[in-house]
Each structure stands twice: as C-alpha cells, then as structure tokens.
Amino acid sequence: MDRDGRRGLKLLQKKDSTFKTFxxxxxFPSNTINAIAEDNKGVLWLGTNQGMVRFDPETERYQLFGMSAGVQGLQFNRQASGRLASGELLFGGNNGFNLFHPDSLKQLNLQVPLVWVDFQIFNKPVPIGRENSPLQARLNQSQTITLDYKQSVFSIEYAALNYTAPEEIQYKYRLKGFTDESWQNAGATRKVTYTNLPPKRYVFEVTTAADGRVAVPTRTLTIVITPPWWHTWWARIVFLLSATSLLTILYYSRVRRIKYQNKRLEKQVTERTLQLQKANASLQEMNGLIQEQKEEIQSQAQELEARVEIRTADLKKTNEELDNFVYRVSHDIRAPLSSILGLVTLIELEQDPTQLQLYLQMINKSIHKLDGFVKDILDYSRNSRVSMNREEINFQELVENVHAELVYMENAPRLQILKEFTINYPHFNDARRLHIIFRNLFSNAVKYQNLHCERSFLHIHIQTDKHCATIIVKDNGIGIDTWQQEKVFDMFYRGSQLSNSSGLGLYIVKETIEKLNGSIQLQSELGVGTTFIIKLPNLPLKEE
Structure with a gap:
C-alpha cells in the first residue's frame, strides 16, 4: 500500500516487476488500508474502513468480513496490527480489538441467487398490470421492459437472497449499450439510477462478487427506450425527402442566376486579370530586387556596426589596461630603485662598518624585491605570447625544483613542506607554466606565514586521473579576509599598502591556469589559513 494508505493495495508482479493496484x-472493498498483517500461509489480512479483508496474493481473491463475522467495527486504526507466535492475528479499531487464528475463519458461501426488488421511474414505483404501465407482469418474471422516451430516468433495485452476512456482499453492475459498458463496483449498494438515457435498446446486468470474482450467474434485464415519433426512421425519411426537395429547388434557382452573372463578369475578369498579371509580375520582380538589396545593405551595416562596437570596446579596454599596467610597473620599479639610490648616497657618507653592512643588506633586499617583480612581469609576458608546449609532467620533480628555488627566502626554513602524490594516470601539460603556478603559490605561502604559529606548514596534494589533475595547496598562514577574496586575482591587487608583493602573483596564476583551460578555487579564513584547489585538464600529445 502507499504511504498514507489511501490509494488501495499494490501487489508486485514477479514476472515483470510491476505493481498491480486493487x-x-x-x-476491491476499500481504498483505505489502515493496518496489514501476513499469516503463516502468506495470506494478507487488511484492516480497512469497511471491515476486515482477507487477500490471497497467489490467487488474487479477497473476502470481506463485517460486523456479522464478529469484527469489532468497520473502522480499524492505523498500524494497529500484528502476528503472535501462535499464528494468531491481532487488529485494533475504534471499538476494541480482534484476536483470531486465520484457520478458524470459514470461507463465505457466495452461491446465492439474485432477484429484482423494485423498478422505479422518476423515483416512483411502477405499478404492475395497469394500462400503459411498462410492467405487465411481476418484475422477476419480466425479461424486457419498454419505456417511453419521457421515462428515461429510472432506477433498478436488486438483492441477493439467503445471505447470512448481507453487509459483506459486494455487487457489480453494467449497462450494455451505455457509453461506458465496463463493470461498475457498487459495494454493498443495491440500487442504481440512470438519467436522460437516449432512446435505444439496453441490457442491464448485475452480479455479486464478494471476493472480486463473479460468484453466481449474472442476472439480466432488457430495457428498451422508444424514441419520439419525430425521431423514428419513417419520420426521418420524410424530413430528409422534404428537405432534399426544397434544397434542390433553391439550388437550381440559384445556379441559373449565378451562371447568368458569371457570363457577364467572366469577360471583364479575364481582361482585367491579364492586365493585373502583367503589372504584378513587373512589380514583383522589382520588389524582389529592392528587398534583396535592402536586406544585404542592412546585414552589412549591422555587421560593420557590431565589429566597430567590439573593436572600440576592445581598444578602450586595452588602452585602459595598458595605461594602468605602465603606471603600476613604473611605480613598482621606481620605488626600489629610489630606495637603492638613497642607500648608495648614505654609503658614500657613512664611515661606520656596522652601518655600512646594514645599508648593504637593505640594498640587497630592494634588489631581490625588484628581481621578483621583474620575474613576475616576464611570467606575465611569456604566458600571453608563448605557445603551449605539451610534455609528460613529473609532479614530484617539479615540486622539488620549485621548493629548492625558494629555500633561501626570508622565513622559508620555518615553513614545513608536506607532499602527497596520487598519480593514477600519466598527465601531459606545459611544464614551464606549471612551474610558474607552483612558484607563485609557494612564494605566497612563505611570505604570508603566521609568524605567531609554532608550526607553519604547506601541504601539497596532487592527484591525477585519465581526464585531469587535481592540485590542492593548503597552508596555515595568516589567511585572506572574506571581502578581499574576490579581488586577490586582480592585477596589481595588494591586501594593504604595506605589502611587499608585486600584486601580480595570483593574477599570473589565474591567467596561466585559464591558458591551460583549467580552473582555480579559493577557500580561506582570516587567521586560519588558505587553500587553493586547481583542476587542470589532461592534454595528451597530438598533432598541432
């Protein structure tokens, strides 16, 4: 049954794994199934709102037990059922509970006769034997009842005799000749009414079916509703002949007038048609040429306009980016150069060796900063203009080489590098561009360590399959605030004015990954750390 127990019983058919619904x-006696239990023979016992139902899944036969069978009531409570170790079944309802053994209940004897109880027209009993009465003999002795078309609303009452449990009997009926000739389930109702039936011959059939199968011979009653005289066959013939004659007279009269008018107009139409055809042909030819030229001009104009708009927007964007790039590059180069020039001037005036050593260290730091910025500029330039160079990637060797380059950075020794490689499939890609990606991410991890943390780490996990490589770079550095995470991939973006970075690192990483048709995802929490998740498609060797 379904979840709410209101849509009947569903039986799984083993042969095709489909459900058959009762x-x-x-x-079936009821659509509402509140409780269900299975006895030792595999027979299902159902507590419904019409009483208790015994259902055999093998034969698909069912039997209804009502008040006369000792059921506590017609209504059973939801899920109030169970089977005891003795094989007895327990069902609870609104008026108590039933405890019984399935083998102790006898099958119903359904071999009972059906009789007609009453026949009514417009809810009034039909008298027997009166003049013009449809019943000239007793109802159970009549095989056919003839009704006038004005008597098209009638009721038939029936009953099964000598049945010890009348509330458990189920009836089915149908009316042959009606729109729907299928069997209709009447339940325990013993009366059916038909209204406004069209005149014709009908056969009413009724049978009992307490377990869903016909148990006794069907009882039949033929009902003939006669049409009014104007619907009889001879009246229709007369009407048809009269209408045909009138229409024929009107038709031929109209044809004669139309022929006369057509002869007058035909000549005029022919002459005028020839003139119009000639003029129309010329106009169509000219219109077609004009339309083609118009559409071609419009298409060219739209195409040129779209090209101009795209080119203008591209040029404007390029100029803006170029202006910004030149300004930022010149500013970031000028700052360390100015610092170096100033320190050189101080060295020329300074005599103290200790102070000279400090100035030289500061110059060295500025030169390294300038060198890193130049490397970023070169990476950006090469990424945009150098073609792809596919080769099989040795991720372990690549990570080791990048690590070796950055080992002398400030605070690099306190950063623990954890590496994990899961190479399930050879990966082909551009090794030079991957080197750029790793160098920038590793460099950021060194620069932005949480110096208050006792153990700083950088964890690299690389996993490959047939289609892509997944690279996860995770650190426990200072992290990135939420409002800054959307901007960190912008060109020249720095988290603060005090930052020593060029503002190009993550921008170059993003541009390089997009050049490789990959994607990068950022997860970061301020004070906790940052994780980059990179997916790069496998680019196997093929002819360019």
Whole structure:
C-alpha cells in the first residue's frame, strides 16, 4: 500500500516487476488500508474502513468480513496490527480489538441467487398490470421492459437472497449499450439510477462478487427506450425527402442566376486579370530586387556596426589596461630603485662598518624585491605570447625544483613542506607554466606565514586521473579576509599598502591556469589559513 494508505493495495508482479493496484474502481472493498498483517500461509489480512479483508496474493481473491463475522467495527486504526507466535492475528479499531487464528475463519458461501426488488421511474414505483404501465407482469418474471422516451430516468433495485452476512456482499453492475459498458463496483449498494438515457435498446446486468470474482450467474434485464415519433426512421425519411426537395429547388434557382452573372463578369475578369498579371509580375520582380538589396545593405551595416562596437570596446579596454599596467610597473620599479639610490648616497657618507653592512643588506633586499617583480612581469609576458608546449609532467620533480628555488627566502626554513602524490594516470601539460603556478603559490605561502604559529606548514596534494589533475595547496598562514577574496586575482591587487608583493602573483596564476583551460578555487579564513584547489585538464600529445 502507499504511504498514507489511501490509494488501495499494490501487489508486485514477479514476472515483470510491476505493481498491480486493487481499488474500489476494480472491485476491491476499500481504498483505505489502515493496518496489514501476513499469516503463516502468506495470506494478507487488511484492516480497512469497511471491515476486515482477507487477500490471497497467489490467487488474487479477497473476502470481506463485517460486523456479522464478529469484527469489532468497520473502522480499524492505523498500524494497529500484528502476528503472535501462535499464528494468531491481532487488529485494533475504534471499538476494541480482534484476536483470531486465520484457520478458524470459514470461507463465505457466495452461491446465492439474485432477484429484482423494485423498478422505479422518476423515483416512483411502477405499478404492475395497469394500462400503459411498462410492467405487465411481476418484475422477476419480466425479461424486457419498454419505456417511453419521457421515462428515461429510472432506477433498478436488486438483492441477493439467503445471505447470512448481507453487509459483506459486494455487487457489480453494467449497462450494455451505455457509453461506458465496463463493470461498475457498487459495494454493498443495491440500487442504481440512470438519467436522460437516449432512446435505444439496453441490457442491464448485475452480479455479486464478494471476493472480486463473479460468484453466481449474472442476472439480466432488457430495457428498451422508444424514441419520439419525430425521431423514428419513417419520420426521418420524410424530413430528409422534404428537405432534399426544397434544397434542390433553391439550388437550381440559384445556379441559373449565378451562371447568368458569371457570363457577364467572366469577360471583364479575364481582361482585367491579364492586365493585373502583367503589372504584378513587373512589380514583383522589382520588389524582389529592392528587398534583396535592402536586406544585404542592412546585414552589412549591422555587421560593420557590431565589429566597430567590439573593436572600440576592445581598444578602450586595452588602452585602459595598458595605461594602468605602465603606471603600476613604473611605480613598482621606481620605488626600489629610489630606495637603492638613497642607500648608495648614505654609503658614500657613512664611515661606520656596522652601518655600512646594514645599508648593504637593505640594498640587497630592494634588489631581490625588484628581481621578483621583474620575474613576475616576464611570467606575465611569456604566458600571453608563448605557445603551449605539451610534455609528460613529473609532479614530484617539479615540486622539488620549485621548493629548492625558494629555500633561501626570508622565513622559508620555518615553513614545513608536506607532499602527497596520487598519480593514477600519466598527465601531459606545459611544464614551464606549471612551474610558474607552483612558484607563485609557494612564494605566497612563505611570505604570508603566521609568524605567531609554532608550526607553519604547506601541504601539497596532487592527484591525477585519465581526464585531469587535481592540485590542492593548503597552508596555515595568516589567511585572506572574506571581502578581499574576490579581488586577490586582480592585477596589481595588494591586501594593504604595506605589502611587499608585486600584486601580480595570483593574477599570473589565474591567467596561466585559464591558458591551460583549467580552473582555480579559493577557500580561506582570516587567521586560519588558505587553500587553493586547481583542476587542470589532461592534454595528451597530438598533432598541432
């Protein structure tokens, strides 16, 4: 049954793994199943709102037990059922509970006769034997009842005799000749009414089916509703002949007038048509040429306009980016150069060796900063203009080489590098561009360590499969604030004015990954650390 127990019983068919549904529509006693239990023979016992139902899944036969069978009531409570170790079944309802052994209940004897109880027209009993009465003999002795078309609303009452449990019997009926000739489940109702039936011959059939199968011979009653005289066959013939004659007279009269008018107009139409055809042909030819030229001009104009707009926007964007790039590059180069020039001037005036050593260290630091900035500029330039160079990537060797380059950076020795490689499939890509990506990410991890943390680490996990490589770079550095995370991939973006970075590192990383048709995802929390998740497609060797 379904979750709410309101849509009948569903039986799984083993042969094709489909469900067969038993509802009131196909003769089942009730759509509402509140409780269900299975006895030792695999027979299902159902607590419904019409009483208790015994259902055999093998034969698909069912039997309804009502008040006369000792059921506590017609309504059973939801999920109030169970089977005891003795094989007895327990069901609870609104008026108590039933405890019984399935083998102690006898099958119903359904071999009972059906009789007609009453026949009514417009809810009034039909008298027997009176003049013009449809019943000239007793109802159970009549095989056919003939009704006038004005008597098209009638009711038939029936019953099964000598049945010890009348509330458990189920009835089915149908009316042959009606729009729907299928069997209708009446439940325990013993009366059916038909209204405004069209005149014709009908056969009413009724049977009992307490377990969903026909148990006794069907009882039939033929009902003939006669049409009014104007719907009889001879009246229709007369009407048809009269209408045909009138239409024929009108038709030929109209044809004669139309022929006369057509002869007058035909000549005029022919002459005028020839003139119009000639003029129309010329106009169509000219219009076609004009339309083609117009569409071609419009298409060219739209295409040129779109090209101009795109080119203008591209040029404007390029000029803006170039102006910004030149300004930022010149500013970032000029700052360390100015610092070096100033320190050189101080060295020329300074005599103290200790102070001279300090100035030289400061110059060295500025030169390294300038060198890193120049490297970033070169990486940016090469990424945009150098073609792709595919080769099989040795990730372990690549990571080791990058690590070796950065080992002498300030605070690099206190950063522990953890490496994990899961190479399930050879990966082909541009090794030079991957080197740029790793160098910038590792360099950031060194620069932005949390110096208050006792153990700083950088964890690199690389995993490959047939389609892509997944690279996860995670550190426990100072992290990136939420409002800054959308900007860190912008060109020349620095988290603060005090930052020593060029502002190009993560921008170059993003541009390089996009050049490789990959993606990068940032996860960071201020004071906790940062994680970069990179996915790069496998680019196997092929002819360019």
């Amino acid at each position: 509802t009131i529509a196909n003769g």
